[in-house]
Amino acid sequence: MTRPHAVHRLLEGAPLPPWVVALDRQAFGEPWGDLAGHEALWMVPEVGFALWSRAPRAGEAELVRIVVAPAARGRGLGRALLMTSQRELAADGMDCLYLEVRPSNEAAVRLYEACGWSPCGRRPRYYADGEDALLYQRLG
Template sequence: MTPGTAPGTARVRDAAPADAAAVAGLEQRNLGIDAWSEGLVAEAVANRLPTLRVLVAEAEEQVVGFAVASIVAGTAELQRIAVDRAHRRSGLAGALLARVRELAVDGGADRLLLEVREDNAGAIAFYETQGFGEVGRRRRYYKDGATAVVLALGLPRTELA
């Protein structure tokens, strides 16, 4: 698989303003009560939030997944990631995460953090297979009072030329 591509006919690319509605729809369907507003999604996709980078996964010219990451002061954080139900278990989440890792390393981050609901066993298992480990918990982190598990992945250092 080459950078920016995923298994099959899918590819990962930077989001464009025209992707805002598709990303907002995925956000609502996948993240429910914790979803960002359509306005915030539009701001992020339009690149108006300087610390955020939004990626989309496309299959058959349709946006079927997305990831939002930030890199600040040597730490990268995966803010959001979601793949449409019909395209899960196809490698798209892994492809999005791999691209986030590349961006984090290129941005000088030495680790990648994320939060995941403690009751989301499937996501936790996925992140563990990707090399993440638990570093903490945030009680009552989500709007419904659920606890977040904080996971971290160490990133390789790049040598400056």
Template structure:
């Protein structure tokens, strides 16, 4: 058996998620977030488009969902709620492609800034978001089930 390598981001296509993506997105959540994963029911609503302020995107190649992002928009503020990429597909630009697509949706909807929370102990994600222009604006102590704090990050939405 040979290991299958994941394609680079330019080979992955970012598109809006649909209800058909629920199982793949749930598997990504479980593998990437463990105890912090959303329930299958909530994920079905998120990717199925039944929550009016929530937008979900997936990155796929050869019919395989490699990552997904979900965010919400309230008036002029967008919140990135999820950004998960499958382990073998990481460090190939897929997370950045998903983030850029979500930022584009936020811009088109009139958002002026984007907020997100990231685990304080997640150095890789913190470096990724810093490179994408996010800055720390606050802390939510003991935010996660295991007692870890969340850092609140923010960036402006790029103009057209």
């Protein structure tokens, strides 16, 4: 049995576990699909994952998706996923991190700010429903 906050990185080239696909579909409607060579996924098995797009030559990475199953929220799993993946990306030389988030996703905004992220821009009417996207960065 996995400890509640045991975050693991999916091995490069490994297929996405079915629970990742199901959770992604539940959260976003359409799952991301198989990982490309520049993408990396950290997970707490069966309950959550963080998907990043990496640009190692630029020293940058972008958080594409972070999801925790509704029944497992409020236990610090999102924070564990975010902090572990940030730390490992930095160890791999990617210390300029970026993400976008809906302003209405207040829990996510609080998490990002508590984990050292700073607002750096806004994309007006970015989402299909017309909501803006807030842009965040984390350096170093």
